[in-house]
Amino acid sequence: MTITIALPSKGRMKDEASAIFERAGMTITAVGNDRSYRGRIEGWDDVEVAFLSASEISRELGNGTIDFGVTGEDLMREGFAEVDKRVEFCARLGFGHADVVVAVPEIWLDVDTMADLGDVAADFRARHGRRLAIATKYWRLTQQFFSSQHGIQLYRIVESLGATEGAPASGSADIIVDITSTGSTLRANHLKVLQDGVILHSQACLVRARKESHADEPVVQAIIEAVRAAL
Numbered sequence: 001m002t003i004t005i006a007l008p009s010k011g012r013m014k015d016e017a018s019a020i021f022e023r024a025g026m027t028i029t030a031v032g033n034d035r036s037y038r039g040r041i042e043g044w045d046d047v048e049v050a051f052l053s054a055s056e057i058s059r060e061l062g063n064g065t066i067d068f069g070v071t072g073e074d075l076m077r078e079g080f081a082e083v084d085k086r087v088e089f090c091a092r093l094g095f096g097h098a099d100v101v102v103a104v105p106e107i108w109l110d111v112d113t114m115a116d117l118g119d120v121a122a123d124f125r126a127r128h129g130r131r132l133a134i135a136t137k138y139w140r141l142t143q144q145f146f147s148s149q150h151g152i153q154l155y156r157i158v159e160s161l162g163a164t165e166g167a168p169a170s171g172s173a174d175i176i177v178d179i180t181s182t183g184s185t186l187r188a189n190h191l192k193v194l195q196d197g198v199i200l201h202s203q204a205c206l207v208r209a210r211k212e213s214h215a216d217e218p219v220v221q222a223i224i225e226a227v228r229a230a231l
């Protein structure tokens with residue numbers, strides 16, 4: 001059986017993902033020319049490499065159409081409910097760090113915690129005639145965090161496809177849930193992260209799709225061990 005590993009083909013995770021495999025003694029060469037979306041690993045004849053975007057990798061892992069992938073934990077947890085039943089997070093790779101956070105306008109001086117935000121949400125309709133609006137592309141993580149973890153039910157999600165941090169200033173939402181790494185985009189948009197508003201500390205992970213066939217494949221364990229040893 002051929003084992004497929006998907007690595008980021010572009011974007012912020014591409015170079016560091018390849019470097020980890022290199023250190024693991026798994027040097028990847030493109031099949032065909034440099035722009036090819038397939039690769040091989042010398043000495044690992046049963047392994048095939050596919051180059052996809054980080055979001056495609058999380059989708060294919062969740063669907064079980066590839067065996068391993070390097071992608072962000074945020075994309076996996078947002079993409080699939082009960083994700084730990086579908087995949088195994090085999091290793092945290094130490095790059096691609098980003099926190100998924102709840103951020104509110106800095107001028108909301110009385111709002112520093114999720115409990116404060118719960119109070120605002122409860123009063124919002126009476127004060128403003130509508131529910132508190134949250135801009136995000138992380139709707140699953142937002143619902144889990146607000147509804148299940150903090151018991152906040154009175155809000156509306158406004159799906160954002162980009163420039164989420166601009167939503168409060170433009171009036172399309174009141175607060176946001178998005179990723180931050182250096183914090184500069186939040187600061188530039190006069191937003192602050194709530195004290196207990198970190199939903200997830202994400203980073204790039206080696207992820208395995210859970211498949212019964214993997215139990216009989218020594219190469220599956222060999223890949224995990226080689227990558228862990230390179231960290």
Ligand SMILES: Nc1ncnc2c1ncn2[C@@H]1O[C@H](COP(=O)(O)OP(=O)(O)OP(=O)(O)O)[C@@H](O)[C@H]1O
Nearest residue numbers: 011012053054055056072074075096097098181202
């Ligand atoms: N500053 C950052 N901004 C955005 N994503 C970041 C940042 N730092 C780390 N990441 C992580 O990178 C991953 C997204 O990477 P990237 O944007 O390359 O993927 P993609 O969503 O597939 O790309 P695209 O949006 O171009 O299709 C996420 O897991 C995210 O947490």
Ligand SMILES: O=P(O)(O)OC[C@H]1O[C@H](OP(=O)(O)OP(=O)(O)O)[C@H](O)[C@@H]1O
Nearest residue numbers: 162165178179180181182183184185186
């Ligand atoms: O905390 P910071 O270091 O400012 O980084 C966070 C920002 O970076 C990302 O946007 P980016 O424009 O890089 O790209 P994307 O949203 O298209 O992935 C992300 O969506 C945040 O807006």
